[in-house]
Amino acid sequence: EAQVTQNPRYLITVTGKKLTVTCSQNMNHEYMSWYRQDPGLGLRQIYYSMNVEVTDKGDVPEGYKVSRKEKRNFPLILESPSPNQTSLYFCASSPRSSGETQYFGPGTRLLVL
Amino acid sequence: KQEVTQIPAALSVPEGENLVLNCSFTDSAIYNLQWFRQDPGKGLTSLLLIQSSQREQTSGRLNASLDKSSGRSTLYIAASQPGDSATYLCAVEKAAGNKLTFGGGTRVLVKP
Numbered sequence: 427e428a429q430v431t432q433n434p435r436y437l438i439t440v441t442g443k444k445l446t447v448t449c450s451q452n453m454n455h456e457y458m459s460w461y462r463q464d465p466g467l468g469l470r471q472i473y474y475s476m477n478v479e480v481t482d483k484g485d486v487p488e489g490y491k492v493s494r495k496e497k498r499n500f501p502l503i504l505e506s507p508s509p510n511q512t513s514l515y516f517c518a519s520s521p522r523s524s525g526e527t528q529y530f531g532p533g534t535r536l537l538v539l
Numbered sequence: 540k541q542e543v544t545q546i547p548a549a550l551s552v553p554e555g556e557n558l559v560l561n562c563s564f565t566d567s568a569i570y571n572l573q574w575f576r577q578d579p580g581k582g583l584t585s586l587l588l589i590q591s592s593q594r595e596q597t598s599g600r601l602n603a604s605l606d607k608s609s610g611r612s613t614l615y616i617a618a619s620q621p622g623d624s625a626t627y628l629c630a631v632e633k634a635a636g637n638k639l640t641f642g643g644g645t646r647v648l649v650k651p
Contacts, residue, residue: 430582459639469628469641484638516582525570525590525632528639530582 428453430531432517438537439507447502447534449517457520458500459484459528460492462513469516475500507538541566543631545642553650558616560645562629567607570632574603574614577626577644586627587614619649 430451439445451458459474461484471484475494489511491503500519504511517531542565552558562572571590575583587596587603589612595604600617616623626646630639 466643468643469630469639471638474638518583527573527585527588529585530575532582533580 428529430517430519430529432515432531432534434534435532436535438539440539441508442506445504445507445536447504447515447517447536449500449502449531450498451500451517451519451529452498453519453521453529454497455519455521455529456497457522457526457528458494459518460490460500460502461516461518462486463516463533464513472502472515507536509538512536512538541569541631541633541640543629543640543642545627545629545645547645548643549646549648551648551650552619554619554621556619556649558614558619558623558647558649560614560616560627560629560647562612562614562642564610564612564631564640566631567610568633569607572603572605572612573630573632573639574601574612575628575630577628579625583628619647621649621651623647624649 433448456477460472461469463469470486472490473492475481515534518528520526520528544563573588574586577583589596589605602615605612626644628644630641
């Protein structure tokens with residue numbers, strides 16, 4: 427089944443404890459992206475990647491890192507999480523860099539205490 | 540900076556009634572516009588994608604129109620069903636780079 431998977435789905439952590447949210451797609455998509463969704467602010471792009479080893483900042487990249495060593499994986503790294511990074515995170519992928527439907531993962535709900 | 544607005548923020552209709560959801564955007568230089576559905580606690584599911592050169596797209600009971608010059612799109616859902624209850628999001632893609640700018644969504648409740 428074609429899908430985007432994220433792990434973990436739910437995470438409670440404490441300020442400053444490094445964490446990684448994994449994202450994997452099995453559709454051989456070139457483009458992958460991370461969004462966060464917050465009440466009243468909607469969905470905002472954090473980082474995106476047009477292909478392996480090619481990443482760039484979205485609208486709200488501060489406090490996040492990403493890597494794209496393989497085509498299928500696009501992990502989101504929070505080196506030192508803070509409470510303002512409490513949010514619902516979505517990974518998405520699409521076949522090409524533009525003009526195509528984006529496929530979203532199920533989301534990761536993160537709470538930083 | 541592109542801004543996308545969806546009005547109303549919430550909508551409640553009786554089963555069988557047609558739904559009309561509105562989306563407006565400030566910059567008409569878009570590559571495409573997409574409509575998504577989001578169920579509580581779940582990810583987004585793509586419903587329709589309208590390329591900038593198109594005026595509308597249809598899929599089953601769903602029809603989306605696009606008027607780029609006025610910066611508007613409308614999603615019509617015919618003969619609504621309780622299973623249509625969800626939040627509907629529109630998003631526009633810039634001319635390059637596949638960055639999506641999302642509206643705030645319209646939360647729809649279809650009452651049996």
